[in-house]
Amino acid sequence: MLTPFSAPFFATPTACPVAPDHPAQPAPPDGLSCSMTLPASARSAGIARQAVRAALHAYALDPLEATAVQAASELMGSAWRMDPYGELYLSLRHRDDALRLIVYDGHPAHAQPRLAALCEARRRATLRVFAALVRDHGGEWGVGPSREPGGGTRTWATLPLRVRTA
Numbered sequence: 738m739l740t741p742f743s744a745p746f747f748a749t750p751t752a753c754p755v756a757p758d759h760p761a762q763p764a765p766p767d768g769l770s771c772s773m774t775l776p777a778s779a780r781s782a783g784i785a786r787q788a789v790r791a792a793l794h795a796y797a798l799d800p801l802e803a804t805a806v807q808a809a810s811e812l813m814g815s816a817w818r819m820d821p822y823g824e825l826y827l828s829l830r831h832r833d834d835a836l837r838l839i840v841y842d843g844h845p846a847h848a849q850p851r852l853a854a855l856c857e858a859r860r861r862a863t864l865r866v867f868a869a870l871v872r873d874h875g876g877e878w879g880v881g882p883s884r885e886p887g888g889g890t891r892t893w894a895t896l897p898l899r900v901r902t903a
């Protein structure tokens with residue numbers, strides 16, 4: 738019987754690839770690269786926590802989960818306090834045995850030095866828990882102007898997969 742769904746119809750896919758039914762597990766950790774834009778809102782930290790947890794689990798990076806989930810949450814909370822009406826952008830990437838978390842917010846750099854110093858002190862106060870968390874994990878963090886076209890501020894942390902022992 739001739740039907741539009743006969744085998745030859747599907748036999749030679751060309752420009753329309755289909756994912757296999759059973760992808761290889763687990764995914765290699767270095768494949769993790771994920772980002773999202775969230776509204777500046779008290780709820781966004783919770784969404785970020787869930788997303789980071791799910792992404793780390795999918796890439797077999799569970800040992801980083803507790804630190805990374807809380808760090809992402811603290812970063813989002815800080816960014817929301819500094820830019821309560823804009824959009825926040827979260828990026829999560831694993832490379833070279835370390836997880837890199839970055840949050841961008843729209844808070845601009847200040848040209849007036851005294852205002853810039855006050856603003857930086859205010860931001861660092863919102864990052865106290867985050868800073869302690871990253872330090873205890875043996876990671877690094879920083880804050881600076883965003884290099885994105887819209888400006889704003891970029892706050893980041895690098896968390897090594899293997900926790901350093903003294």
Ligand SMILES: [Zn+2]
Nearest residue numbers: 844845847856
């Ligand atoms: Zn400011």
